[in-house]
Amino acid sequence: MQITTTDKAPLIPGLSQAIVANGTVYLSGQTGTDPDTKQLKGESIEEQTRQSLNNIKHVLEATGCSLNNIVKVVVYLSAMSEMKGFNSVYREFFGDHNPARAAVAVAGMAKNAKVELDVTAVIIEGCKNEV
Numbered sequence: 637m638q639i640t641t642t643d644k645a646p647l648i649p650g651l652s653q654a655i656v657a658n659g660t661v662y663l664s665g666q667t668g669t670d671p672d673t674k675q676l677k678g679e680s681i682e683e684q685t686r687q688s689l690n691n692i693k694h695v696l697e698a699t700g701c702s703l704n705n706i707v708k709v710v711v712y713l714s715a716m717s718e719m720k721g722f723n724s725v726y727r728e729f730f731g732d733h734n735p736a737r738a739a740v741a742v743a744g745m746a747k748n749a750k751v752e753l754d755v756t757a758v759i760i761e762g763c764k765n766e767v
Contacts, residue, residue, distance in 0.1 A: 644694035646671045653695045661699050661757040665712070666691040667749040681713075681721035681750045688753050689729045696757060704733050705757040711739040712752040722751060 640654040640661075641647060646669045654663045668684025669691070670677045677687035693703055713722060719739065745752055 640695065640699045642694050642698035644671060644698075645691040646674065654699055656699055656759065659759045661696065661701060661705065661759065663692060663695055663755040663757070665752045665754045666695070667746060667752045669747065669749075676747050676749055681718040682725050684750045685722050685725040686728075688751055689725065692753060692755055693729070696755075699757075699759075701757050701759060703729055705760060706730075706733070706735045706755055707758050708756040709735050709737045710754040711737065712742045712745065712754070713739060714741070714743070714745060714748075714750045716741045718750055 638656040639652045640656060642653065645653055645666065647653065648664070651664050654661055656662075666688045668677045668687035669675065670687060671691070677683050689703075692706075696702055696705065711722065713719065716739075
């Protein structure tokens with residue numbers, strides 16, 4: 637098991653940004669928190685989604701992988717009415733890559749975030765940490 641961290645995504649004491657185990661990368665949930673300011677990046681779902689996905693991208697890069705290695709995304713939204721704005725940014729990052737996905741509405745996310753993403757990726761040929 638390998639714990640991975642990067643200062644390009646928020647560091648939360650007591651949590652690992654990612655753990656690589658048996659060829660799978662498990663990321664801790666990522667909100668739209670800016671790693672420099674420790675505050676949510678903007679108030680809109682689009683701004684927070686973009687920051688959340690950038691955080692994920694940076695954590696994956698620290699493992700030697702990319703967004704293309706993601707196989708599953710669980711989306712937590714403050715309200716399902718935010719789905720359209722979320723999807724518009726999500727498509728910018730994933731293009732034709734379509735990981736399995738689930739989406740649920742939840743209340744009371746940290747810092748009153750509008751979105752949190754829970755991601756699982758696999759290490760495949762071409763990753764620097766190939767197993």
